[in-house]
Amino acid sequence: MAILSFTDLEEKCISQNKTVYELAEDEEAKLLEVENDVVRLKVLEDLIAMKDAIKNGLKSKEKAISGWCGDDCAKLIEGYKTRGALFGKTFEKITEYALATVEENLRMGRIVACPTAGSCGIVPAVIVAVSEENNISEAVQINGLLTAGIIGLIVSNKVQLAGAVAGCQAECGVASAMGAAALAQMLGGNVKEVINAAALALKNILGLTCDPVCGLVEVPCIKRNAFLAVHAVTAAELALCGVESKIPMDEIVDTLKITGQLMSPLLKETSLGGLAKTKTAQELEKKLFKNKH
């Protein structure tokens, strides 16, 4: 039996006395017709791939094909050496890991789409950085990723997670909600708090457009991953303190969908509007596309 909504998720968790990740694990095992351990192993595979991507990204300064991007993570690592981040080591790592992952993506490195390639840095950054700084076990990290997965899955049952369909709110926005829920789960939040974390993150990013410069997964996608990873932490902190989203998660998801429909096609991954049509973007486009083919 599929979980159709966040209300449904909450009710099932409470009536079956399960956490969000336990329910996610059970549902997935039923769907794939495998033991729960197999599901956890598959999640672990993703988690390991995420950590590999971070590791590779931290080491590299290689530029993307555009020649424009690819060395921002290196700048953070250098910068934090002389002047640590205001919010401390966890903040440093979250921003570094998000950039490391997305930069690895744009240089054709190996990453895990989560939920998409353009938003692949957010969930890993949050889970890995917070786990390292708080000695969180691998098992709990898997719980976090399972939680992120079911949040994204329920959203995706209502709206396709693609910039072309609903703008960046459906990619980086949803990734941030997934990361917030993962974090709330890993830090011991209950079912309500986990769903609230997702709701707070998603609600505060509604309306985000998808206007990639030159149609590439670079500007503004790369840095946005760092911003929305931090955004996920804010949502989790608020939720864990009992701050509730006045609008329930299901209604926020409906709003995301409707906002996506209202959004001009020029701002949905067509690169015909927004940042993609700025003077600088158009100049870059001329330079990039000259003599390419």
Add this chain to the structure above:
Amino acid sequence: MEQKSLFSVISPIMVGPSSSHTTGAVRLGLMARNIYKNEFKEVKFVLYNSFATTGFGHGTDKGLLAGVLGYSVDDSSIKNIFDIVSNIKYSYEYREDISRHPNSVDIIFDNKMTVSGDSVGAGEIRINSINGFSVNINGAYDTLLLMYKDRPGMISTVSDIIQKQKVNIASLHCDRSSKGGDASMYVALDIPIGEDIVWQVQNIKDVYFVTNIRKLK
């Protein structure tokens, strides 16, 4: 509503930067390879629309080539594929055609077979024509594809052979150029079939091409 897996949200593990322009390209190549099946000396890719205009920045050209050579979507060497490949000839052409999907490609093997397909988002693909015959293959099913001279009884002959092996048919589609002319049939199957079925279908009168297309992982 079909229940979706959690792993449709977390995954695939892939090389970047784009699920539609990179992963989709590799999978289109892999699918074309599964369809052509033969060793080839030369392959040409005709890229359309967004594949043509933004493809180079997304490694679409590299992905397609890696796919026809059998690389998986998460193989880190895709990035360096141009340095690795030496024994086959490959070329690219770029076109605009608004009648085609934004992310569309023709893959032409040895000037003998043209496989056309689209990358429809999130790494999902659709092969929609093989040598001009319309098909709809998304890589989710093992598929038996045959080309033959149109005549009565072909569908029942083929389905009879499959049914005798107790294989369930998920869907079946036919297309033809004209009555009694060239025709194509593709049969999506719930489980993989053996070469014995392929051999039997190959030996049906008027069938001149059969391929057993494995589904994508």
